[in-house]
Amino acid sequence: MTTLFTMDEPQKSGQTIHITSGEIEKKFADKMSELKFREIEREVRQNAIQRGFGYVSLFGMPIPEECLKLIPRERAENLKVICVAKTKTEIRLAVTDPDRPGINELIDELTGAQQLPIGLYLVSDRSIVAALKQYDSIPKIIKTTSGIEITEQDLTRFEKQHTQLSNLAERINQTPLTEVLSLLIAGAKQARATDIHVEAEEADVKVRYRIDGVLHTVAMLPKESWKKLISRIKLLAGLKLNIEDRPQDGRINLEIADDKIDIRVSTVPTSNGESVAMRLLLSTEAGLEFEKLGLRGQPFEELKRQIKRPSGMIVATGPTGSGKTTTLYSMLKKINQPGSKIITLEDPIEYRLEGINQSQVNPDEGYTFVRGLKHALRQDPDIVMIGEIRDLETAEISIQATLTGHLVFTTLHTNNAAGAIPRFLSIGTKPYLLAPALSAIVGQRLVRRLCDKCKKPTELDKEAQQRVDEAISTIPKKSEYRVDPAKPKTFFTKVGCFECDNTGYRGRIGIFEVMTMNEELEKLILAGNTSEYDITRVALKHGMLTMVQDGVLKALEGITSIDEVFRVAA
Numbered sequence: 001m002t003t004l005f006t007m008d009e010p011q012k013s014g015q016t017i018h019i020t021s022g023e024i025e026k027k028f029a030d031k032m033s034e035l036k037f038r039e040i041e042r043e044v045r046q047n048a049i050q051r052g053f054g055y056v057s058l059f060g061m062p063i064p065e066e067c068l069k070l071i072p073r074e075r076a077e078n079l080k081v082i083c084v085a086k087t088k089t090e091i092r093l094a095v096t097d098p099d100r101p102g103i104n105e106l107i108d109e110l111t112g113a114q115q116l117p118i119g120l121y122l123v124s125d126r127s128i129v130a131a132l133k134q135y136d137s138i139p140k141i142i143k144t145t146s147g148i149e150i151t152e153q154d155l156t157r158f159e160k161q162h163t164q165l166s167n168l169a170e171r172i173n174q175t176p177l178t179e180v181l182s183l184l185i186a187g188a189k190q191a192r193a194t195d196i197h198v199e200a201e202e203a204d205v206k207v208r209y210r211i212d213g214v215l216h217t218v219a220m221l222p223k224e225s226w227k228k229l230i231s232r233i234k235l236l237a238g239l240k241l242n243i244e245d246r247p248q249d250g251r252i253n254l255e256i257a258d259d260k261i262d263i264r265v266s267t268v269p270t271s272n273g274e275s276v277a278m279r280l281l282l283s284t285e286a287g288l289e290f291e292k293l294g295l296r297g298q299p300f301e302e303l304k305r306q307i308k309r310p311s312g313m314i315v316a317t318g319p320t321g322s323g324k325t326t327t328l329y330s331m332l333k334k335i336n337q338p339g340s341k342i343i344t345l346e347d348p349i350e351y352r353l354e355g356i357n358q359s360q361v362n363p364d365e366g367y368t369f370v371r372g373l374k375h376a377l378r379q380d381p382d383i384v385m386i387g388e389i390r391d392l393e394t395a396e397i398s399i400q401a402t403l404t405g406h407l408v409f410t411t412l413h414t415n416n417a418a419g420a421i422p423r424f425l426s427i428g429t430k431p432y433l434l435a436p437a438l439s440a441i442v443g444q445r446l447v448r449r450l451c452d453k454c455k456k457p458t459e460l461d462k463e464a465q466q467r468v469d470e471a472i473s474t475i476p477k478k479s480e481y482r483v484d485p486a487k488p489k490t491f492f493t494k495v496g497c498f499e500c501d502n503t504g505y506r507g508r509i510g511i512f513e514v515m516t517m518n519e520e521l522e523k524l525i526l527a528g529n530t531s532e533y534d535i536t537r538v539a540l541k542h543g544m545l546t547m548v549q550d551g552v553l554k555a556l557e558g559i560t561s562i563d564e565v566f567r568v569a570a
Contacts (some may be wrong), residue, residue: 090119
């Protein structure tokens with residue numbers, strides 16, 4: 001170490017201060033760095049003034065957790081943007097480059113979801129990097145006002161421990177009651193279950209998972225544990241503990257490393273105690289592609305053409321749980337382009353779609369489909385999705401939106417595609433408005449896929465064979481799907497193995513009927529009192545393939561079983 005110089009200050013300390021060349025170089029470097037940093041901040045401030053934006057320095061600025069959660073960390077890092085404040089009148093975003101691709105889509109999403117205008121503030125790269133570190137402080141614990149919590153570590157640990165449904169009952173018996181709910185959610189997530197049912201019976205408590213549309217009993221809990229378990233579920237879902245004689249609805253929101261889980265909770269009083277149903281909505285399931293729904297050939301090409309039209313109404317029909325919303329999501333994902341604006345009105349938002357403005361209605365607060373649709377149309381959208389048409393007012397506004405140049409997607413609860421038209425007319429829709437508005441109606445069901453590891457050929461019984469022959473014989477002769485009735489046919493059935501948790505099935509696929517509008521159908525609608533039978537007759541005349549026919553063809557390919565087809569599409 002070389003001493004550059006010394007300084008004596010006996011009158012102050014009586015000590016000699018030694019300053020090294022290395023220390024001087026470090027102080028000089030720090031000073032230059034500080035000067036450079038100040039210069040960069042001045043340039044950013046000046047740029048903000050010139051472009052009409054605000055300016056902010058994020059160094060040392062605490063950002064509320066609710067603001068950080070508005071933008072996922074990965075997206076914030078990619079776009080170099082962070083929400084720094086949310087007031088009753090504005091959401092404030094700090095961004096390094098307002099012109100960066102993806103910023104406008106983010107602004108549209110936040111505007112639609114939060115119903116607030118966005119204020120932009122320019123910041124430096126160094127400033128945004130410092131602010132992004134505050135994401136580390138967000139706790140990975142989901143709490144309710146009661147203080148009950150589920151940790152991400154609990155879910156991860158139980159997911160690693162649980163391997164098959166057959167092991168779940170044993171795992172539950174070895175798990176403290178306070179952790180049973182975490183185990184049930186982790187097990188359901190791993191088993192690809194859409195619902196968890198916890199049902200009190202006379203002697204015990206039954207736990208069932210709905211997997212691929214079918215309920216499976218996975219565990220039996222002792223009756224004495226029921227009170228504590230349902231109390232924990234109610235606390236997490238924000239339900240009232242002292243109400244046991246009336247139905248209640250609530251929600252649990254979980255945020256984990258690779259996903260967000262929205263759990264809708266419903267309780268219903270029964271003679272043995274309350275029955276609890278929990279619907280699990282996993283945002284990562286939104287990756288389903290339009291091409292993988294199960295549509296093929298002419299119906300696929302026709303529907304693909306319809307969703308690319310500039311205007312019209314496309315309706316997905318079927319009972320609850322038939323995959324209507326997933327079909328609409330896949331269509332929106334297919335046509336989502338930077339040059340178009342898409343707004344959805346949903347109850348609830350099931351999957352998050354990037355680049356699409358998704359708004360969740362809240363009837364309890366007066367934010368209904370009707371009110372939401374009126375406001376959405378003021379946003380100048382190209383495409384609108386309405387979660388469900390339930391009444392005349394929603395139907396009329398949707399039809400008006402179609403006739404004024406918008407492409408509208410929606411759902412309707414009917415048994416098949418042809419049933420949608422009488423349903424529209426029964427709620428009071430005017431035929432002369434409905435006829436030109438409709439573009440296509442999709443009827444659908446979900447069937448379970450046979451497990452490729454264990455399925456085996458089978459012979460059909462007499463009744464099933466007759467139904468198959470009837471379905472095949474009514475396929476139009478000119479159809480690309482025409483099957484030779486005299487040709488030998490092979491069908492498959494389930495077996496069960498380790499890969500499919502001994503169910504014989506793994507995953508689901510749709511069976512569809514696609515009815516597109518034509519001149520003859522429009523005349524039937526304009527006639528008013530149109531029967532479902534007449535509409536079906538005309539649709540079949542123009543080549544529509546029914547759900548049963550589509551299902552039989554998929555069974556012939558070994559995708560599903562005949563039992564599955566007739567179970568959902570009798």
